[in-house]
Amino acid sequence: MVSQQKKVIIIGGGISGLSTAYFLQEQSKKNNVPIKIRLIEASPRLGGKITSEQVDGFVIEGGPDSFITQKKWGMELIQQLGLTERLVQTHPVEKSVYILSEGKLIPMPQGFNLMVPGQLLPFALSPLISLFGKMRMGLDLFIPKKKSSEDESIGAFVRRRLGEEAVQLFAEPILAGIFAGNADKLSMKAAFPQFAMLEQAHGSLIKGMLKRKQGAAQKGQPTPKWSLFVTLEEGLSSIVTELKNKLDHVEMDIGKPVTSVSPTQPGYEVGTGSEKQHADALVITTPTYKTAEWIEEWDMPLCALLQKIDYVSTATVSLGFRIKDVPHPLNGFGFVVPRKEGSAIMASTWSSTKFPGRAPKDHVLIRVFMGGAYRQDITNQTDEALIATVRKELQTILGIKADPVVARAFRWQKANPQYYVGHLDLVSKIESACQQHSGLFLTGAAYRGVGIPDCIQQGMETSEKVLKLLLHPSRKS
Secondary structure: OOOOOEEEEEEOOOHHHHHHHHHHHHHHHHOOOOEEEEEEEOOOOOOOOOOEEEEOOEEEEOOOOOEEOOOHHHHHHHHHOOOHHHEEEOOOOOOOEEEEEOOEEEEOOOOOEOOEOOOHHHHHHOOOOOHHHHHHHHHHHOOOOOOOOOOOEHHHHHHHHHOHHHHHHHHHHHHHHHHOOOOOOEEHHHHOHHHHHHHHHHOOHHHHHHHHHHHHHHHOOOOOOOOOEEEEOOOOHHHHHHHHHHOOOEEEEEOOOOOEEEEOOOOEEEEEOOEEEEEOEEEEOOOHHHHHHHHOOOOHHHHHHHHOOOEEEEEEEEEEEEHHHOOOOOOOOEEEOOHHHOOOOOEEEOHHHHOOOOOOOOEEEEEEEEEOOOOHHHHHOOHHHHHHHHHHHHHHHHOOOOOOOEEEEEEEEEEEEOOEOOHHHHHHHHHHHHOOOOOEEEOOHHHHOOOHHHHHHHHHHHHHHHHHHHHOOOOOO
16 A cells, blocks of 8 residues: 555646546545645646537537547546436437538438448449449459558558548548548558458458448347437536546646656656646646657657657637528538548538537537648638638538628647557557656557547546556556
């Protein structure tokens, strides 16, 4: 057992830092381990990219608008926080996702899983894909699986199995769009390992998807209780608020930028201006380029590894309209935009269709994504310029000419980590380098998952490692 109270400092008050603090607090209570936890956040608010606003009856998300239920860690935390009754599921019927093709919105074929046909007839009849494109995608049934275990880019993987048209229509705007990245740089193994495993298990993506659906039908699997994506009634910031309320044994320094991090014997010294604080264990959840600045003076090789993780900038713009001013029925979750269309936007979510309660009666809410690997410069524009650009695009695509009744823009400068080819090997090297510094833990979206459940999982696992170190200080972290 720990003979005296130990101190843990967590740098970063996004979902990763908050989750780490919460799980560490709960485990310390459960195991009767005296730990003093301090969380330091540079900005004036907690939550990182999770930020929600209620404006004139609209629920507007500046960052993520939902999280996936297939990864259990998000739902488990929601249950622990007592937020289950406030969950909101997606629309049960209007689930179509559209792709902008030659200026027109064409629905993705029914049964598609991101890029792989799950039903052959809708795929064959779809006007979205050319005849040649369908024939090339169909060759996936005959192309041998890759023998090498070497990592490859999303673009290379999809091009090899399904052809160039699939890259342009699906890989770039959908798969790479989730990371706001370049499909020919992003790692398939790190970003979408399920497709790499599907190829290895079945020798064909299409065959694997059809077998998976057939197997599920034969087993008579019950309908899942929750939709694939869920959110909260008042927005995802409810998670942040409730986590903050639950952290009754955690001291918080909000609005205090960290100016220095130095190893001591034992532990670490963290500077916030003229103030210095000692920690027996240190958890850093900030973007790797910021983490690298603090580590550079005392571990240049680790700093160099951290600097290899790239980031891109994005922006979201949310516009509220009167229903009568929107010619399009908005009968789906939204649309994605292939790069070849030459649009200034990457994608759009029809928020008030996707989730109930996002807009007041007789109104709709539309959210648009901009920036990313190919258009980072656009995020330097003013709010007014971003909103004007989005209005012009929505007029062209959806025929909306009316002024919005509400408009909000959010920028995320260098906030989206890029999982380039070889990312998992890079992360393993970073983790190995960290083991040379007892009590140092790096976690967050940059490493092993960018989604909310991924960050929660990493926070939980990090808290367990910290507790193990404090209980058995002679062992390496």
